[in-house]
Amino acid sequence: MRVGILGGGRWGQALARLVIAAGHKPFIAWADIKPPHVLPNSRNPPEVAAACELLLVATSADEVRRAIRLTRPGPRNRVVVAGRGIDPTTGAWLTDVVLQESDCLRVGALAGPSPVDEILSGGLCAGVVASRYDEVRSLLLTALHSSRYRVYESVDLTGVQLSGAMMPVVAALHGLTTSLPGAGIGMEALVLSRGVAETIRLGTALGADSTTFVGLAGMGDLVASQARPGHPHYEAGVALAKGDTTETSPLKLARAVLGLARLFNVEMPLTQGLVRVAEGTAPIDVITELMQRRPSMEYR
Amino acid sequence: MPNAPQDAGLTGLYEEHPRTDIVQNLVMRAQKRLQGLPEPELDRLLEDALYQEKRRLSRLRPPPQDDLQALDDLSRALTRGDRQDRIRAAVDMIRPWANEIHGRFSLPSYRFASKVLPPVLTALLSAQTSSLKDVGITPGRRLTVDGDKELLQQLAREATLILTPTHVSNLDSPIIGLALTMMGLPPFQYGAGLNLFSNPVMGWWMSRLGAYTVDRLKQATMYKDLLKDYSVQQLTTHHHSLFFPGGTRSRSGAIETSLKKGLLGTGISAWQENLVTGAKRSEVYIVPCTLSFQLVLEANTLIEDHLEEAGKQRYIISDDEFTQPRRVVQFLKRVLSLDSSIVCRFGQPLDVLGNPVPVDPRERAEAAEHRLGYVTDAEGRVQRDEQRDHVYTDRLADAIVKAYPTLASLMSTHVAAWTAWRLLEKKLPGRDTWGILRSGRYQRHLSRQAMLQALARVMKQIDAGAARGAWHSALPDTADELLDIALDRFARYHRSKALEAKGDEIIVSDPKLCLYYRNRATFAELEV
Missing domain, CATH: 3.40.1130 (Glycerol-3-phosphate (1)-acyltransferase)
Structure with a gap:
């Protein structure tokens, strides 16, 4: 099978390696970053859409719309977005962006730990593909499942995409709080578990399955790659603690998720806290306020 | 009510395909599907049919003999027969069903009705016309x-x-x-x-x-x-x-x-x-x-x-x-x-x-x-x-x-009922639907003036919605007219009235009926 990959960056290259490991041929469509010549590629994305039934979108979340516009998938294509769930600019699910920008109907999302360097150097990993279409999950499984990369299936498209969007936020919160003076392991545990808890709260309000968030797309992603020093999402939080309010990917996602939470009247104090720090509130004040919130049930 | 055929080839209602062919076609489709099923799935399907049919027949007095026989055959095939026996028994059960589904169309009746019924219904439903040609879509x-x-x-x-x-x-x-x-x-x-x-x-x-x-x-x-x-x-x-x-x-x-x-x-x-x-x-x-x-x-x-x-x-x-x-x-x-x-x-x-x-x-x-x-x-x-x-x-x-x-068209009865219900919700705060339904008649009095003012506000929203294509309005020009029409309609047919006027008050006489007509306007999310 020939598998189209939209995006020639490192994530696109990692996915191409996984396609090869599963015994198939990748075909990378690129616009800005040319992949190494050993990986078959084209600067003509529609050519890739025409040649491949299955397309994997491997761009950053805010590039998905452009990638789809350039590629123009058609009715025969199945498109799986291997990205961060939500378009930070519009707050739309990335699979909805595909539906809005193309004639493709059969879409899905791939999420989970994505340690690109490890995958490129042959490390073992796993992911979860969600789609309402059995055939989309089945095609993705054929394209990627191998002894190097296990693919699990889910029908919880909302949960998988929300996990993808929220884990960078939780990772940045982790980076932010652990950089504060006096923060210890208790603080780390608090932020990580409550970050997941508020993700579950929003997810269930949106009709997602709460178990998705403790699976590969949620906890798996968080533990394996994001909540550790050196990861860009973690470092975005560290930078925030130091007063650098650059609009990083986790911040954009946090704002988009908060938009959703407001629509569904769901409280997300930690995510809100991250945004408040970016808007100028001192991190210590935010943490103090969060700690002084009235007691509540752990899950409600 | 169908009209006279414009092109008889357009529809098999005219028995282009003989009845037996259709029944046979249905039986063949069912047979093909059953044959394609793996063993456990086939058994589940037939066991379900056995159970559901037993239940149905147990409620009929007296149960039809043919149905009982088909049920017995299926039961026997399930316990003692091989795969082909089971499929055969299932098909035997399906054949009379197919006959029943397609069993009643009558070409002479259809031809007669095509000529006679449209003018009759038209006359009944239209203001003064007696001929189909005059009805128009106005x-x-x-x-x-x-x-x-x-x-x-x-x-x-x-x-x-x-x-x-x-x-x-x-x-x-x-x-x-x-x-x-x-x-x-x-x-x-x-x-x-x-x-x-x-x-x-x-x-x-x-x-x-x-x-x-x-x-x-x-x-x-x-x-x-x-x-x-x-x-x-x-x-x-x-x-x-x-x-x-x-x-x-x-x-x-x-x-x-x-x-x-x-x-x-x-x-x-x-x-x-x-x-x-x-x-x-x-x-x-x-x-x-x-x-x-x-x-x-x-x-x-x-x-x-x-x-x-x-x-x-x-x-x-x-x-x-x-x-x-x-x-x-x-x-x-x-x-x-x-x-x-x-x-x-x-x-x-x-x-x-x-x-x-x-x-x-x-x-x-x-x-x-x-x-x-x-x-x-x-x-x-x-x-x-x-x-x-x-x-x-x-x-x-x-x-x-x-x-x-x-x-959808929002009509006077829907809008009056919606408005009265919302006013009742405000008058009886903290009560849910059941609480309002259980309220005493004396609690369901609304001032006509308040009702008219609320209707005027609601009508504005309806006009705005109709202008942006969110729904259609079939309302008169003023709140007074709307209320009069709704009260008249509610008094026309139902044994009890959803709303009625008494002096300067509007009474929600039958809250269940009021709820029913109010529900038709729920989608518009109007505010009084």
């Missing part, structure tokens, strides 16, 4: 019909149509029949529950005018599969069909927000079957449609059923107003003597995936070509995938549900 008459007549006529010629109306009353089918006539469309066939035949006059006619029989007491999956097969078979032979996708009459009075997908999904199956066989007119289009009534014949029974806990289980109502010919006549006499008491509106046609069908013929042809990609492989071969088709049908159902409010 507002201000008792039945107002709206829709893109030319497009629908064209699509009826080049494709097979599925009409998917909202459902509030058993009178819907004959009224839609007349509306189809007024639109110059060919006849549509529809499934009618066996219980509907309990009204001897209506039942006799329905059965002979394109209604096929659906026995809702038959709950076996095998029976439901047969109904779907029948629908596919009929659609592929270019019978335009009418499904009520809500499944049954709306008990609450509200417009349907979720649909049953079983029959709806036969549209995409028929389309693909047409593609495989290379049928000339392969397209199947879906036409959403709403019926808006000032008053509903069975309102009392329906809202009671909605409110009763047991109502959830009471899928088939066999003792409502529709079964009492005197009540039907009373309703027709008192309600249909009014102008614009019913609005039937046909929406923009959709394809089987829920996309709007282009009006321009060239664009329509391109869209049809483009649509193939959703079900074919790179070589253009149709790839059947039931699960994929379920998701496509969900998409179609969403599109129909979205279309309904935009086609």
